[in-house]
Amino acid sequence: MKMRSGVKEILSFVLAAVLFLAGTGAAAEKEIVFNLAVEPKTIDPVQNESVDGSDVIMNIFEGLVRVGPDAKPEAGSAEKWDVSEDGLTWTFHLRPGLRWSDGEPLTAGHFKHGFMRLINGENAAPYSYMGFFIRNAEAFFNGKAKAEDVGINVLDDVTLQIVLEDKNPLILEYLSFGNFIPARPDVVDKDPRGWAAKDDFPCNGPFMISEWRHNSEMTLVKNPNYWEADKVRLDKIRMTMIVDSNTALAATKAGKIDFNKQLPPQMTPQLIQSGEAKLANTLGISFSVFNLKKPPFDNPKVRQAFNLAIDRTAMVEKVAQGGQKPAVAYIPYVIPGTGSDKDFRGESKDYLPVRADPEAAKKLLAEAGYPDGKGFPKVAYKYNLNPVNKAIAEALQAMWKQNLGVEVELSNEEWKVFIETRNQKNFQIARHAYLADFLDAGSLLELWVTDGPMNVANYSNPEYDACMKEARTEMDRSKRIGAMVRAEELLMKDAVTLPIYFYTTAYIQSDRLKGVFLTPFNWVLFHRAEVVE
Template sequence: MARGVRCLLALMAALFLAGTGAAVEGEIVFNLAVEPQTIDPVRNNAVDGSNVIFNLFDGLVRIGFDDAPEPGCAERWEVSEDGMTWTFHLRKGLKWSDGKPLTAEDFRYGLLRLLDARNASPNAYMAYFLKNGEAFFNGKAGSEDVGIDVPDDATLRLRLENPAPLMLDCLSFYAFAPARADVVEQDPRGWATKPESLVSNGPFVLSEWKHNSELTLTKNPNYWDADNVKIDKVRMVMITDSNTALAAFKAGKVDLLDRIPPQMTPQLIQSGEAKVAPALGTAFCVFNVARAPFDDPRVRKAFTLAIDRRTMVEKVTLGGQKPAVAFIPYGIPGAGSDRDFRAEGGTFLPERADPEAAKKLLAEAGYPDGKGFPKVAYKYNLSSTNKAIAEALQAMWKQNLGVEVELANEEWKVFLNTREQGDFQIARHAYVTIFFDAGSLLEGWVTGSPKNVARYSDPEYDALIRDSLKQMDRSKRMEDMHRAEAILMRDLPVLPLYFYSTPYMQSARVKGIYISPRSWVLFRGAEVAE
């Protein structure tokens, strides 16, 4: 490591460590990196919030350490012969973190919160498999019409609108967590922002939240599987700058990093100090197709072909990523469990830039050699990696299109709101798959979806996705999704950059932390080894 870099790390470490202490026995420190916009299970739509929620809540089923759904609060379930009714039996003696009984009614209330349009959940569509779920969301049915029955405190029965091939996967997702009506209704917007009001039912409970600094999770003694939770506390610090975070790790103040300075990642991997976990996600730019000049598909394609994805992963991101030659990454199953969706679908985009084709498209759109192209800005949330990517994009668009693109960075919460409100022309984005299924990355671009920040709409695309959600024939589901991806890559409301990997560093003092390929970090099996 160069002397200058060492000095810089030492300076940043001194500044950060002046305000934090070393991890203590029974405690693990994880760099969450940013302040979550929310940790309300029905409102969250970001990986940072997910990493908090998954450690605070348990659903009817939970994510196992093989990433498959396994019994959670429900110890068993039965499915009717036609697959349209599922009956879940809760474990005996379930409790909330404050000691009050957890019942089937709490799961019913949590599901209705997810589907209640007033909560504007970005994941509400995932529960449309419930009878009248979508009708309730759209105000065409009452809550009493939704297919959720509670025969008794320990039994929850779900009646479906249509077959649901991903039923158990959905129920293991954090958005399907239970909720306490008496807590939520006292403060519908703020209950999940304060330790004193956030009751949970998972392995940990929120005990402290120093906003924009750190939050602390402590072991929940009322968790049904508390005997297998070996640590007392997880402290999640919010060090945005990856160089500062690395300095804190090297000083022994942080136990786990999953964001490493890109310029140092190769040497840290080579030395064995860092490892690379598999990840199923895609980093991309998103265009606002409702605003000029990106309402023209020729402009979107020109910007897409101007990017050299191979250079991006080899010279900029440096973490073992792969060039995104389509939207769905490698590693997601295709028509058969032994087949890969990406290998089946082939490639749609070149790894290398194609300046000639890009310039031709831009000229056809009325901007030969970039002349007359309006002022545009690329918006992103600030981190060293995001900044490096933004600068590389800016340079490629200038070199290969003759177009000047301004760069505008924003604090994470502000940026999320900017993107959700459509206050951008082109912006940073990324999706990590929710399930081992291509649909979880494609469903967000359906017309009217809260996740559809591109304002994209195509009737054929919508029909294919809707059919895939209820199609029990796996080969037909895959056919739907391959066709949908082809439409997405034709219209390009998104500009795929690279497929994720997760370089990380973990202290030798800890073990048993599970880093999911879906980028979620689970601490319920973690231990302090020293």
């Protein structure tokens, strides 16, 4: 009897505790669902080159500086920094008491290790060139300098010194990018190629991975050891991987997804008009890229003809249908120019018509040796398969047939395979797109320097390289922009790419979700997001 009474008292206490927690809301987990859309090829910060990978990386890691609410760099893991009089030595002071998600101390040495991974030629990091502002980094990458020669010095556990090759106007912009992330030797060096495919590695950002069901869903949870954890309002982010945009939209409308930027193009205008979807300006360009070493695209007149055969207005109004703007050049609107009242596009010029120019296109093709398309060899356009890319590929195919009289075969591949195909330059003409990594035209123009790791076009022009070299080190903003305006002119004259449209991002966000930052670079940041029921 006495024993039963005790059990009853315990049960009553447990029930009362549960009711109390429920009543105060303490037990209610703040969880949201974000459609990542695809399985990232990698979330290793030095290997990633895609937006989906960045959507994860930028939420689970943090650099010395991070992207602020105005899309400009702000203090991150470093609370402050000093710059020498000559502008060549930058000393970063870490916030006190920084820890990894597993509780281990985060040190300046971990930042050095992460940066050295980026510029180590053996890693073949696609963005390795972004680290070449560091003294001897490029030489180290090419095996012409030793690790100890590189200008990254650990002064103590909380102080990192970076010595520059030359004065650089963009060092903080570079360091805010997702490649400049600390790395733990005891984690990364044990499995250099596979560590980031797991779900138990330590992070230093506002969130960490708790579960990863590959090609299905990744779950992030709040990192209790993040230095600003008290301002992180979400407990859990479920990142679904719903590739089909119609399926993703249905799930969003059913309340199963809280943030979705994968909308069906045919539905997007209606969704925007109804107010269900919103538009965000995105600093990027959708284009096709030619392989300049593969005939017939080794002939610039062929490339120019293919460019003039495209109706870019029809592409945005009838195919993409997401509020995009026809790409009349390579650098998109809104990217800053020489002053606050000007953007880069306003200081350069329009190089392409918004409508097709069949007569001029046919004339160029004839001058290249293919009058009315006669004798034109078999070529293939490669793209990664999704509804938008398929629609664009089919529209390009039809326009080239109608305005040039040439047949172009379409070939699609799964995302990871396609990325490898393009990186290996195993194509004649391929789908491409690029989003600026920071608020500067150089972010997009650096792709095409000779032998650059992202230069899949095999483009090489010494004059272009000279313009970009000047832009990297010129501290006078007017002269920097002038050098990049000249670089864009060369790029367009040589017809390295086939610009189609400048990006916008259409997205649907649940009314219960506030504070999400969809950056102009198309990364979605959740460290200030919260659920409002």
